[in-house]
Amino acid sequence: MLNANFIMGLIKCLPREDQINQLRKLRNDGVTLIDVEDFLASLCDIYRIVPRLHCIKFLMEFNDMVKNVEVDIEVATIACDEVLSCSRFHKILRLILSIGNIMNAGTKIGGAVAFELPALTTLIDTKSADNKRTLFDFIVETAVEKYPDLLYFADELCHLHEAVDTKFSNIEETIKKIEGLLHFVGSELEKVKASPSVHDTTFIDIMSDFITHHNFDNIGQLTKNMHHMRESYMKVAMFFAFDMNKYKISECLKDIITFKNTFKQKLTEIAKSCKSNHKLSIQKLHPESSGCKTTNGTCRSFTIKLTRMTEEEIAFAIGSKTSRKRKHAD
Incomplete structure (x- = not known):
């Protein structure tokens, strides 16, 4: 019937030691306590009530705590492995380095063998002389043209x-x-077991089962996975040659995320531009007829001059057409 939030609220509501003694004295003197006071006094009669509530709360939260840590470790390790194994990303970085060296040829920063990862987020700030294009635009366009x-x-x-x-x-x-709380539960369990005043063994049975099934081997596996994650962090730092104390792994991942998102955005813009240009080319090659509704109508972008014919011209045209049909029949 308990949950972790209720237990935490209950712990905060429990009276102080002097208040507990006062409630007990009133009850021993035969004073009838109101329901709330009687409830609190009954709770405080339980041996080591506060530590036991903390143990129950930890038992309820244990699986979620472990699961959250496992997920964080797994995701971080996989992300590092992806950065280390993505050859396409590495080749994009080489392309950026090559373009940078061409731009800086003849200067003291030309001929560089590498660049720092934070520079990835500044490529969009380097603009052309006419301020219409950025270095990022040129890099993406080059990749589209030569390295699809x-x-x-x-x-x-x-x-x-x-x-x-x-x-x-x-x-x-x-x-x-988690490791400290497991030690705490084990210690509290021994104290409750040793108390002659404890007759209900429910707490002892449940906590003994909890300690047995969630032993320190699980924590040992978590610790092992955590060290593996740490090694993955160090491999990324070594691969890109940066000091983890000055440039955090989280900053590294954020810069790569910013770069890849901007790259995808530029690709989308180029695709839309190409689609628009392609549609414009088709319209130029195959313009749609807009009809001839006025004296000076426009058909397929050509202007046609229409004039009204006199009755004599109409009769002559009809007569010419009839004579041609007879000649064809003969």
Whole structure:
């Protein structure tokens, strides 16, 4: 009948030690307590009520706590593996480096062998002399023209958004918290077992089963997975040659996300532009007839001059047409 939120509210509502003693004294003196006071006094008669409530609350939250940590570790590890294994993304980076070296040829920063990842987010800020195009536009257009097989590298980086907010320190703290609470439950269980005043063994049975089935081997596996995630972080840092103390892995993933989103946006703009230009070309080659409703009508973009014929001209035209039919029949 309990849930974690109710238990937490109950813990906050329990009276202080001096209030508990006062309630007990009143009850021992034969004073009739109101329902709320009687309820609180009965709760406080339970041996080690507050620690036991904390144990029950932890039992209810345990599976969710472990599951959340497992998911965070798994997603972060997969995201790192994707960044390390995405050869299309690596080739796009080489293309950017080559274009940058061509632009900086003859200067002291020309002939670079690498560039820092935060530079990916500044490519869109470098504009042409007429301020109409950016370096990012040129990079995407070059990829479209010469390296079409690299265009959809973003499809191979699908877990970055989920992993970007995952912090190693938070995972480490959560695992230590779970481990500490398991020790706390084990210690509390021993104290309740040792008390001669405890006659109901329900708490002992449930918590013993909990400790047995959720032993420290599970925490050991979580810790092992966490260290594997840490190794994945270090591999990414080594691959892109940055200091994790100065440039966090979360910042690295955010910059890559920004780059791939902007790249996809530019691809969409180019596709729309090509579609529009293609439609315009078709209209020029095959213009639609707009009809000839006035004296000076327009048909297929050609202007046609229409004039009214006199009755004599009409009769002559009809007579010519009739004579041609007779001649054809002969």
